[in-house]
Amino acid sequence: MSIEQFESWSLILGIGGLIIFMLFIVWDLAKSSKAGRFGTFILFLALGLGLAGFLIKTVLVEIINP
Numbered sequence: 884m885s886i887e888q889f890e891s892w893s894l895i896l897g898i899g900g901l902i903i904f905m906l907f908i909v910w911d912l913a914k915s916s917k918a919g920r921f922g923t924f925i926l927f928l929a930l931g932l933g934l935a936g937f938l939i940k941t942v943l944v945e946i947i948n949p
Contacts, residue, residue, distance in 0.1 A: 902934060905930075905934060906927075906931075909926055909927055909930050909931070910923075910927075912926060913926045913927075
């Protein structure tokens with residue numbers, strides 16, 4: 884495995900881990916604030932849109948720059 888491959892895999896796994904951790908933080912925030920179902924939905928929607936924007940941007944950059 885070359886250094887470039889290692890860095891690529893490390894980046895993917897690292898960002899994936901951070902995304903999972905962010906979802907856990909949002910869930911814990913909803914639980915600790917007793918947001919209820921609708922409040923939890925709103926938290927995941929609002930905070931998840933930023934995450935979705937980051938993922939969409941990454942995919943579009945990869946598609947545009949082959």
